[in-house]
Amino acid sequence: MPAKKRTVRIGNWYKSDDEKVHFIRKRKAPRPSKLRKIVPGQVLILLSGRFQGKRVVFLKQLKSGLLLVTGPFKINGVPLKRVNSAYVIPTSTKVDVTGVNATQIDDDYFKRTQAQRRKNEQGFWAKRGELTAEQQATEKTRLEGKRNTQKSVDAALITAIKKTQLLKQYLGARFTIGKTTRPHELVF
Amino acid sequence: MVLTKFVEVGRVVKINYGPQEGRLATIVEILNDKRVLIDGPTTGVQRQVIPIRRLTLTKFNLKGATRGARTGVITKAIKKSDPFAQYAQTLAAKKVAKKALRAKLNDFDRFRVMILRKRRSALLSTQLKTLKKSTGGKAQTQAKGGNKKK
Numbered sequence: 339m340p341a342k343k344r345t346v347r348i349g350n351w352y353k354s355d356d357e358k359v360h361f362i363r364k365r366k367a368p369r370p371s372k373l374r375k376i377v378p379g380q381v382l383i384l385l386s387g388r389f390q391g392k393r394v395v396f397l398k399q400l401k402s403g404l405l406l407v408t409g410p411f412k413i414n415g416v417p418l419k420r421v422n423s424a425y426v427i428p429t430s431t432k433v434d435v436t437g438v439n440a441t442q443i444d445d446d447y448f449k450r451t452q453a454q455r456r457k458n459e460q461g462f463w464a465k466r467g468e469l470t471a472e473q474q475a476t477e478k479t480r481l482e483g484k485r486n487t488q489k490s491v492d493a494a495l496i497t498a499i500k501k502t503q504l505l506k507q508y509l510g511a512r513f514t515i516g517k518t519t520r521p522h523e524l525v526f
Numbered sequence: 527m528v529l530t531k532f533v534e535v536g537r538v539v540k541i542n543y544g545p546q547e548g549r550l551a552t553i554v555e556i557l558n559d560k561r562v563l564i565d566g567p568t569t570g571v572q573r574q575v576i577p578i579r580r581l582t583l584t585k586f587n588l589k590g591a592t593r594g595a596r597t598g599v600i601t602k603a604i605k606k607s608d609p610f611a612q613y614a615q616t617l618a619a620k621k622v623a624k625k626a627l628r629a630k631l632n633d634f635d636r637f638r639v640m641i642l643r644k645r646r647s648a649l650l651s652t653q654l655k656t657l658k659k660s661t662g663g664k665a666q667t668q669a670k671g672g673n674k675k676k
Contacts, residue, residue: 383633393633431634508637526633 376428379435382407383427383513383526389416391512395433395495397440399423406443410492413499414510418488420448427513429526433505437494443487453477531583536591538609539564539581546571548622550610552588554595563594567601569610586613 376382380396382405394416397406405423409416453473499505515521531537537553541564551566557575564581565573590603604610613619631639 381634429633431632504638504641505634507641508634511637513633523629524633525630 374423374428376405376423376426377432379433381429381431381433381509382421383429384416384421384425385427386425389419391514392416393429393509393511393513394419394421395435395499395509396428397435397438397443397491400443400445402445404445406440408488408491408495409509410495410499411488412492412496413506418443418447418484418491420445427526431505431508433495434498434501435495437498438491439494440491443491447487451477451480531585533562533578533583534587535593535595536588538584538586538588538613540584541571541576541580542582543580544576550584550613552591552600552609554591554600555593565597565600567597568604568608573597584613584616 376396376399378396378398381393382396384390384392384394384407392409392414394407394409394414397408397418400406400420402420403423404420405426406418407416407421408418411417453476496506499509533553533556535553535555539551539553541547541549541551549566549571550569551564551571553562554565554573555563557563560579561575561577562581563573563575564571567573586609588600588603588609589607591600595603614623
């Protein structure tokens, strides 16, 4: 019996120009990345961005796969923040987060509002803050709300942190590498 | 200089090369000028022939070890007088232990050690200052240990 020949289907016509097909994402919804053994309450070291080297407390993984993290704000100035788990070093230090309520916070909390987008689209040279009075008022209340959420989430955390000696100072300090540190030999 | 550490039956040795690096054992039999038979039932060293080149001699001896003694005899002798515990008291052994401990420190531990060292040096400097004052600048600096950790 003759072996089945493998044939390649050629279309009815060839395209005249070399069309460049842009990268089409096959998967529309974001898939939450698998957490590599990071537990709520664990202290993480941020590796990139404005808060490089800061030690923060991990709260939960959001639906988008990003990690929700907080300084706490009073201790090291890091607010409630989303962080990519690839840019994070998990340490073995854990804080007790049983009293912390972060269930209200999800990806929508971090969505940019109309007013913010308007501010941004003015461009670098334009006068910032060109918002109507009404927008300014809503912005004010929005920021107030954010401050309150930050406070309420951090309150329970800070009381838990204060129980361990030097933990507060630890979270307030940045992680640095000196001349003699060998990162590949460090145990986190 | 008088030689004090001999390759002899009962000599406690430290293996410094190979898969058992860092472990202690006793010499049980001398085979020739280059190889010995060692055994370390309490330190996890299997009874084996090993070149002397891979060993460092310590100043301790296992009392009661006879030539070619079997592992059981060695274990009994160790139970009576444990030279390995004595070795652990030496400065060299303590340094090795300290290094191993430091390698295990996690990020928070390293931070704590740093803070404590700073506090200790602050204590030392205040002590030094008071000593200098009291003896008019010609102080014999005897550093007073502060909170020593690790």
